[in-house]
Amino acid sequence: MNHDLSLSLQDQVKEAIAKKHTLAIVGGGSKSFLQSAKADAELNLSGHRGVLNYEPGELFISARAGTPLAEIETLLADHRQMLASEPQHFSQGENLATLGGAVACGFSGSRRPFAGSLRDHVLGVNMLNGKGERLQFGGQVMKNVAGFDVSRLMVGARGTLGALLEISVKVMPKPELEQTLLFECPSVHAVKRMSGFVHRSLPLSALAWLEGYLLVRLEGTETAVSAASAQIGGDVAEQSANFWLSLREQTHPFFRRHQPLWRLSVPPAADLPIPENEVFIDWQGGLRWWQTDRSAEYIQTMASKAGGYAYLFRDAGPVIGDSPPTGLLTLHRSLKQSFDPDGLFNPGLMGGQF
Amino acid sequence: MSLSKTTCAALMTRLGKVLSKHALLHDEEALRPYECDGLSAYRQLPAVVCLPETVEQVQAVLRICDELQVPVVPRGAGTGLSGGALPDHAGVLLVLTKLNRILEIDAPNFCARVEPGVRNLALSEATRPLGLYYAPDPSSQIACSIGGNVAENSGGVHCLKYGLTVHNVLGLKMLTIEGELLDIGGKTLDAPGYDVLALLCGSEGLLGVIVEITVRLLPCPECAQVMVAAFDDVAKAGAAVGNVIAAGIIPAGLEMMDKLAIRAAEDFVHVGYPKHAAAILLCEVDGARVEVPEELQRVRQIMLESGAFEVRIATDEAERALFWKSRKATFPAVGRLSPDYYCMDGTIPRHRLAEVLTRIEALSEQFGLPVANVFHAGDGNLHPLILYDANREGDLTKAEALGACILRLCVAVGGTITGEHGVGIEKLDGMCMQFKSSELSQFLRVKAAFDPQGLLNPGKAVPTLHRCAELGAMHVHRGQVPFPELERF
Numbered sequence: 001m002n003h004d005l006s007l008s009l010q011d012q013v014k015e016a017i018a019k020k021h022t023l024a025i026v027g028g029g030s031k032s033f034l035q036s037a038k039a040d041a042e043l044n045l046s047g048h049r050g051v052l053n054y055e056p057g058e059l060f061i062s063a064r065a066g067t068p069l070a071e072i073e074t075l076l077a078d079h080r081q082m083l084a085s086e087p088q089h090f091s092q093g094e095n096l097a098t099l100g101g102a103v104a105c106g107f108s109g110s111r112r113p114f115a116g117s118l119r120d121h122v123l124g125v126n127m128l129n130g131k132g133e134r135l136q137f138g139g140q141v142m143k144n145v146a147g148f149d150v151s152r153l154m155v156g157a158r159g160t161l162g163a164l165l166e167i168s169v170k171v172m173p174k175p176e177l178e179q180t181l182l183f184e185c186p187s188v189h190a191v192k193r194m195s196g197f198v199h200r201s202l203p204l205s206a207l208a209w210l211e212g213y214l215l216v217r218l219e220g221t222e223t224a225v226s227a228a229s230a231q232i233g234g235d236v237a238e239q240s241a242n243f244w245l246s247l248r249e250q251t252h253p254f255f256r257r258h259q260p261l262w263r264l265s266v267p268p269a270a271d272l273p274i275p276e277n278e279v280f281i282d283w284q285g286g287l288r289w290w291q292t293d294r295s296a297e298y299i300q301t302m303a304s305k306a307g308g309y310a311y312l313f314r315d316a317g318p319v320i321g322d323s324p325p326t327g328l329l330t331l332h333r334s335l336k337q338s339f340d341p342d343g344l345f346n347p348g349l350m351g352g353q354f
Numbered sequence: 355m356s357l358s359k360t361t362c363a364a365l366m367t368r369l370g371k372v373l374s375k376h377a378l379l380h381d382e383e384a385l386r387p388y389e390c391d392g393l394s395a396y397r398q399l400p401a402v403v404c405l406p407e408t409v410e411q412v413q414a415v416l417r418i419c420d421e422l423q424v425p426v427v428p429r430g431a432g433t434g435l436s437g438g439a440l441p442d443h444a445g446v447l448l449v450l451t452k453l454n455r456i457l458e459i460d461a462p463n464f465c466a467r468v469e470p471g472v473r474n475l476a477l478s479e480a481t482r483p484l485g486l487y488y489a490p491d492p493s494s495q496i497a498c499s500i501g502g503n504v505a506e507n508s509g510g511v512h513c514l515k516y517g518l519t520v521h522n523v524l525g526l527k528m529l530t531i532e533g534e535l536l537d538i539g540g541k542t543l544d545a546p547g548y549d550v551l552a553l554l555c556g557s558e559g560l561l562g563v564i565v566e567i568t569v570r571l572l573p574c575p576e577c578a579q580v581m582v583a584a585f586d587d588v589a590k591a592g593a594a595v596g597n598v599i600a601a602g603i604i605p606a607g608l609e610m611m612d613k614l615a616i617r618a619a620e621d622f623v624h625v626g627y628p629k630h631a632a633a634i635l636l637c638e639v640d641g642a643r644v645e646v647p648e649e650l651q652r653v654r655q656i657m658l659e660s661g662a663f664e665v666r667i668a669t670d671e672a673e674r675a676l677f678w679k680s681r682k683a684t685f686p687a688v689g690r691l692s693p694d695y696y697c698m699d700g701t702i703p704r705h706r707l708a709e710v711l712t713r714i715e716a717l718s719e720q721f722g723l724p725v726a727n728v729f730h731a732g733d734g735n736l737h738p739l740i741l742y743d744a745n746r747e748g749d750l751t752k753a754e755a756l757g758a759c760i761l762r763l764c765v766a767v768g769g770t771i772t773g774e775h776g777v778g779i780e781k782l783d784g785m786c787m788q789f790k791s792s793e794l795s796q797f798l799r800v801k802a803a804f805d806p807q808g809l810l811n812p813g814k815a816v817p818t819l820h821r822c823a824e825l826g827a828m829h830v831h832r833g834q835v836p837f838p839e840l841e842r843f
């Protein structure tokens with residue numbers, strides 16, 4: 001399906017400016033655990049879809065923001081390529097998640113420490129700012145330092161700086177082979193052992209810990225993977241692709257505890273006193289998912305003492321997500337002002353602030 | 355506007371209170387070494403040079419300048435190639451090279467905290483005993499500073515696989531023009547709120563002064579090997595680049611040199627590159643010991659199938675180092691062929707390589723100036739070096755006009771005017787080619803969000819709309835561009 005709604009979207013933005021209305025930007029509506037913006041009208045991007053340019057040899061794909069992530073992934077897989085950052089869909093089995101939504105949220109999966117984040121791979125965006133202007137930043141080449149890096153600024157901005165119309169992202173070759181090895185290991189030793197693996201020149205694509213096991217995912221050529229697996233031992237996991245998918249999409253039984261789920265981004269070696277049965281460690285230790293009824297203050301203090309930060313990722317009701325650090329709040333406001341002077345887009349979604 | 359006598363006197367008195375005598379330069383003779391960066395075609399003496407040794411001193415200098423409304427141009431090692439550190443004649447040149455301490459090497463967290471004046475290579479040298487290194491390796495790495503790398507979002511010969519500076523920086527401390535210290539990111543792989551870190555990488559000193567950087571360190575690969583493939587035709591070499599990538603291989607580095615560059619490098623370093631080749635590709639593969647030879651053989655096969663007439667694999671570490679030394683020395687080597695050279699930095703989609711190189715050759719003939727090409731082929735980042743003689747009447751203008759044609763060509767094929775050297779003072783007109791006025795206005799508003807008075811590195815990186823309008827008028831209506839008889843892209 002291929003639809004260019006950019007003119008109509010631009011008109012809707014201009015109309016909202018004229019009427020002094022605020023706009024809630026809507027994609028596929030997949031991430032329903034996140035609070036949506038309370039606004040006067042909706043700017044629906046889900047019909048604005050279609051791949052615009054894909055040249056496997058150039059290692060990038062450009063698509064309209066409303067293009068389903070699944071459609072992009074299938075196309076890439078047909079050419080033995082992938083979005084290396086494994087962006088989460090959170091679509092509950094339906095193909096709701098859109099490219100634009102993924103970029104606006106900026107989540108990356110387990111391959112993040114080894115292949116980069118979604119933000120790392122964004123090459124360019126075409127967007128509408130709060131003045132209703134259609135702007136192009138970045139492009140389709142990997143190296144580009146002309147002008148400020150506005151494209152990457154959009155990643156994780158939750159649509160508060162503008163509506164993304166088109167996005168170009170870098171893609172990577174899909175590895176020939178994947179194998180996951182399991183090691184019995186208490187959580188307190190997990191990150192130290194992970195660091196040991198990183199020093200050993202292995203073709204790593206994930207290092208995680210869950211329910212008493214260290215999980216080592218190897219990806220690469222057959223030679224590289226089998227040599228690495230022979231070198232480090234461990235038990236070969238079966239159905240590993242589905243297993244990683246269930247972790248990425250948080251459909252794994254671990255996530256079904258009906259307790260608040262906190263996301264802690266910390267220096268990878270951080271030693272955090274989290275009870276073993278409440279935590280899933282990802283990103284080589286850099287990301288800790290914690291299901292707990294502990295107070296926000298307790299958790300956030302723990303994360304910040306370790307040199308990181310934490311926010312409530314899922315709860316019984318919709319959550320707000322991350323918020324700007326206090327020391328950068330003024331700058332955040334000025335940036336918001338510079339893109340969206342009338343506060344048109346997604347009011348409140350930047351940490352409940354604006 | 356030049357600095358009034360009273361402002362200048364007030365500035366000197368106040369700066370004298372925070373900086374020692376040898377850290378505050380005012381005499382013309384002392385200022386002279388700072389009149390330009392790596393782009394020596396532009397020169398300008400600053401009013402004052404400050405060489406602070408602590409963050410507090412930098413902060414004090416900024417506060418003084420902010421109060422007195424004196425422009426500030428930050429400068430690292432001065433190796434920039436776009437005039438980004440060109441002084442403002444009525445301003446302070448804030449040189450950060452004395453803030454050169456490695457503050458912490460945090461091996462368990464795979465990162466290091468450094469001051470901005472730390473040299474790029476010095477960091478990797480310090481971390482190598484721990485089996486770690488800092489991946490971005492610009493050819494200027496012996497000299498350039500990490501602060502400068504952040505400000506330019508520098509790349510290097512290994513950025514095809516390991517990314518640019520923006521992909522390898524985790525945190526920054528920066529001072530606003532008002533002297534406020536902002537702490538951005540840290541030792542984590544992401545940070546809450548807007549991605550201010552991304553905005554600062556490549557901000558060319560316009561948004562803030564970077565006073566501390568937390569960089570990511572990577573484990574040194576177990577094994578790295580390099581090969582040289584020689585071609586009798588530039589187009590074949592260009593196609594080979596695409597074929598390697600299309601085969602699903604991401605080499606650690608993939609560099610191209612054309613005939614003139616090869617000749618220059620050979621005369622300088624004597625590696626034994628095949629001198630009669632029209633182009634050579636330098637391809638490095640790294641990773642685990644078992645995997646590298648296999649991948650290298652695959653690359654070798656692709657090179658041969660793409661028409662390489664000779665493929666040589668470095669036999670040992672010494673030869674590998676020599677191959678790279680020669681590549682990294684190409685700029686100075688070309689400098690020996692000609693009194694002056696002008697280095698361009700456009701990026702193009704890889705599949706247009708052969709076509710663009712052929713058109714650059716034609717332009718070179720039209721303008722009567724030789725062009726040597728040595729560049730990061732893997733990511734389509736071209737560095738045409740235009741050879742000219744500044745002492746020959748009209749040569750510089752001709753070189754600049756040829757450069758402008760090359761940049762227009764890069765934009766026309768879907769690329770960009772600068773891949774890693776930045777816009778600085780040099781490519782302001784190129785920005786008018788690449789961006790619409792609404793986009794430039796957005797950049798200017800971002801700048802104002804950080805620096806409302808426009809005191810930080812004024813007149814760089816983002817052109818005024820007025821300048822673009824004048825340029826447009828010149829191109830379209832009056833036809834007064836230099837060399838109107840020549841074809842333009």
Ligand SMILES: Cc1cc2nc3c(=O)[nH]c(=O)nc-3n(C[C@H](O)[C@H](O)[C@H](O)COP(=O)(O)OP(=O)(O)OC[C@H]3O[C@@H](n4cnc5c(N)ncnc54)[C@H](O)[C@@H]3O)c2cc1C
Nearest residue numbers: 430431432433434438493499501502503505508509559564
């Ligand atoms: C021979 C040669 C080879 C090169 N090869 C490469 C290459 O392979 N890849 C590449 O990317 N570049 C290359 N360069 C360009 C140059 O080395 C890089 O741009 C480098 O990052 C500049 O660092 P510097 O410390 O010299 O910065 P400077 O030239 O001093 O400054 C560059 C810009 O950064 C700003 N700045 C510097 N420090 C700070 C700070 N602390 N805070 C805020 N702003 C600051 C300045 O205002 C200026 O705009 C090469 C240059 C030469 C001469």
